Amino acid sequence: MPNDHEILPRAAGTDDASAAIEANLDAFLFALGRAGGAEERSDPTVRWTIGGSPIDYHNAVTRARLPADEVDAVIEEMINTCRRHRVPGSWHVGPSMRPTDLGDRLRSHGLSPDGAEPGMALDLSRFDHAPVPAGVEVRRVADRNDLDAWVRTLGAGFGEGPREAAWVGRMYARLGYESPEPWRHYLARSDGRPVGTASLFTAAGVVGVYFVSTHPDVRGRGIGSAVTAAALRDVTGLGYRTAVLNASKAGHPVYRRLGFHDHCTFHSYTFDPRR
Numbered sequence: 001m002p003n004d005h006e007i008l009p010r011a012a013g014t015d016d017a018s019a020a021i022e023a024n025l026d027a028f029l030f031a032l033g034r035a036g037g038a039e040e041r042s043d044p045t046v047r048w049t050i051g052g053s054p055i056d057y058h059n060a061v062t063r064a065r066l067p068a069d070e071v072d073a074v075i076e077e078m079i080n081t082c083r084r085h086r087v088p089g090s091w092h093v094g095p096s097m098r099p100t101d102l103g104d105r106l107r108s109h110g111l112s113p114d115g116a117e118p119g120m121a122l123d124l125s126r127f128d129h130a131p132v133p134a135g136v137e138v139r140r141v142a143d144r145n146d147l148d149a150w151v152r153t154l155g156a157g158f159g160e161g162p163r164e165a166a167w168v169g170r171m172y173a174r175l176g177y178e179s180p181e182p183w184r185h186y187l188a189r190s191d192g193r194p195v196g197t198a199s200l201f202t203a204a205g206v207v208g209v210y211f212v213s214t215h216p217d218v219r220g221r222g223i224g225s226a227v228t229a230a231a232l233r234d235v236t237g238l239g240y241r242t243a244v245l246n247a248s249k250a251g252h253p254v255y256r257r258l259g260f261h262d263h264c265t266f267h268s269y270t271f272d273p274r275r
Contacts, residue, residue, distance in 0.1 A: 018264040021119040021244045022094045023204035026062040031182075031201070033058060035171040039081060046074055051085035055164050056270045059089040065098045075109045079271055088272040090114070095264040103267055111269035118252060120260040122243040124236070128259050130229035133222045136195070138230035141177050141185040149194040150187045158213035168211065184234065188227040190218060196227040200235060207235055209245040224254050
């Protein structure tokens with residue numbers, strides 16, 4: 001079985017799937033941040049990657065198990081690190097983070113709540129392959145032309161739009177996309193036109209699903225399901241038993257139909273030094 005990244009030790013009340021979801025997201029954000037030249041902190045109490053991206057989501061605290069009397073100082077250190085790099089940042093509060101009042105502490109230091117996302121997992125042995133809509137073809141990104149089309153498609157309707165997509169594309173070009181693992185990127189075309197994206201990142205013994213998007217002009221036609229399903233079919237046989245992801249509100253019902261189940265919730269808090 002793959003063993004390319006250790007799963008974070010479980011906190012009380014955290015199941016194996018939740019621990020794997022957190023660990024895959026942690027590895028994913030650190031890999032992208034490292035490609036962007038981020039400053040890293042990683043010790044038994046806190047882990048972050050800051051300064052590698054212009055996007056708050058990717059300048060992130062990914063792990064925190066802090067004694068109550070150290071929380072305020074660590075939050076201020078995170079804020080000062082963002083200010084030093086002149087970037088916005090985020091704190092992804094997952095199920096293992098401590099103390100339990102961390103969200104209140106973050107708000108008291110001026111971080112803004114930015115919504116909640118369910119962490120989901122899928123038993124790949126029970127994966128219900130979604131049908132591909134007529135005229136739609138999904139293929140793995142194989143060269144720079146494919147990656148450029150992937151970036152344009154992602155930028156049409158995902159996250160912070162072209163700005164985020166362009167940065168992600170630059171990182172993927174640096175990291176490479178021809179090796180079998182850990183990165184795989186997929187582009188859906190409808191009658192030849194790029195209309196959907198997805199990426200897979202293998203770490204913590206699981207397959208993480210990221211950057212699933214559908215062009216706004218063709219939403220509601222099953223393309224998001226098709227590109228996700230095709231990506232997961234592509235890793236069948238590599239030895240992974242579980243796929244994981246963090247779902248947006250729009251994506252949640254799509255993943256439920258594919259067989260993903262909720263295991264935990266991530267609450268995001270953001271800081272912008274320009275405000």
